Amino acid sequence: MKDYVIETKNLTKKFDKQVAVNNVSIHVHKGKIYGLLGRNGAGKTTIMKMILGLTSATSGKISVFGKNIKKNAKHIYPRIGAIIETPGFYPNLTGTENLKIFAKLRGITRKDAIKHALDIVGLKYNDKKIFSKYSLGMKQRLGIANAIMHEPELLILDEPTNGLDPIGIVEIRKFIKNLCLEKEISILISSHILTEIEQLADTIGILHNGNLLEESNYKDLKKRNRKYIMINLSSASKAARILEQQFNIFDYDIEDDTSIRIYETDKDIAKINKVLTISNIEVSNIRNCNDSLEDYFKKITGGEGIA
Template identity: 60%
Template sequence: MDEYMIETRGLTKKYGSQVSVSNLNIHVKKGRIYGLLGRNGAGKTTTMRMLLGLTAPTSGEVKIFGHPMQGNENKILPRIGCLIESPGFYPNLTATENLKIFAELRGINSPKYIRGALELVNLPYRDKKLFSEYSLGMKQRLAIALAVMHEPEVLILDEPINGLDPIGIAEVRSFIRELCDARGKTILISSHILSEISLLADDIGIIDRGVLLEEESLKELEEKNAKFVHFIVSDANKAAQIIGSLFQTKSMRISDNCNLYLYDTSLPTAKINRTLIENGIDIKEAHLCEDTLEDYFMKITGGEGIA
């Protein structure tokens, strides 16, 4: 049985009559990256704030390291690193000075932790530049440095690639992966950028309007994605009749007179092509296709796609 580092049971947050998070049950396994995927306003940040005790849940329970968060904050929180919403630092101080304050409060006396964290995110140690002069990307890097500085076992990162340029995104992705693979950290990461989650996460939770719609490993989700052969033909209805009668299948969909989707990919495509041509149907195109994660996201959220 898997050991859950983070687990919620029936986690709910209501603001007045508005339900922000509803009956959420997430399970983050040890040493894995869990991607919480959802549109803006889906309830990702509220969920993370409740996990960290920053927002009190209306009902439900948060368990971290197998212990309820409520009442154990002093034991649990020092073992967690987090980045919630925008990076929060003192604008009149440098990056090193900012980290020094939080290191002092965490009881970290050695400057090597500050230096190490800054090096990890490619920010200079003892630089004179003030936080207020930082670009959004540098601020985000500093927030990640703060999250990892005390070498926590669990990282909770809310949209960590916000504001980063493409190279920065690749770097952050790479070191988050390394933190998990090489150092055995358990990471919960939220994003509205589907491609990021699919590139990084081992397990995925899809949240929409505060409800967790799906929670599975990336591998399982990929297996669930529908595969099909897409034919563009001169007469889709006639083609469907021929395929149905000769190959004994009903697993098809016609979108208009030209487009036919055959979902039984075990059938011999070359033979189908030949049969259709022999029956006077022109085949303009035939492709083996697979739904993307975005298609799957659209399907289960019943709405528009995600970035």
């Protein structure tokens, strides 16, 4: 058994006939950040809700901390913190007062638990500002403080930066990273924004129409970010022979007979162009290209991309 904090096996959720989550198997490593990336409606929230027991799975298995969630719910859930939908805070109470109520409800007895949680998210203890006067960023921080008050080992955050301005996003990202690095909390986070997940996650799961298209280590994904020389020409097969024989280029792909991709980007473009032309191959375009991670996601999600 691997060191997974969350493992799902063929997890499926149907709403009537609609399959919202289809045979999804995810693997969240201990002490790491797992980013679930997918457009609105991809099934992110539904997966999180099933893990948290807020909705039942149609089929499949979920284990958390190496144990079946159904059989061990009582022991597992107190070790998890989560924000799925905005928690219902009282608008006329301050952040500290709100947390005091939640702490009491959840039987948190440690005296400095609230102050400690507020410190982590950068909110002031005993601040007089009432919740309804909070900015969206402060509301999100309070939500996270509420989720970590009991010092969970695993944190599940459903689109925690949704609606925040760029500065707010950077700040939240920073302390989510810190929670993982300093407190060694494992984190499952979802987003529909590629750049956000890209900067946070150690592992990325790409969800599309309820299907997990890919689950990869971020470093492996990054390798797909390839540079190449793209040539549009009259005969790719003829050109390939010349590239091999005269330029010693073997790392290339023929896309179709009018385009060719060369992955050896240190080659002299002008010279290639000249040699092809004098060999009676018409070159209509030759250029350096760079496939971003975004292009890759667009490709595997069928053209529209994620962000």
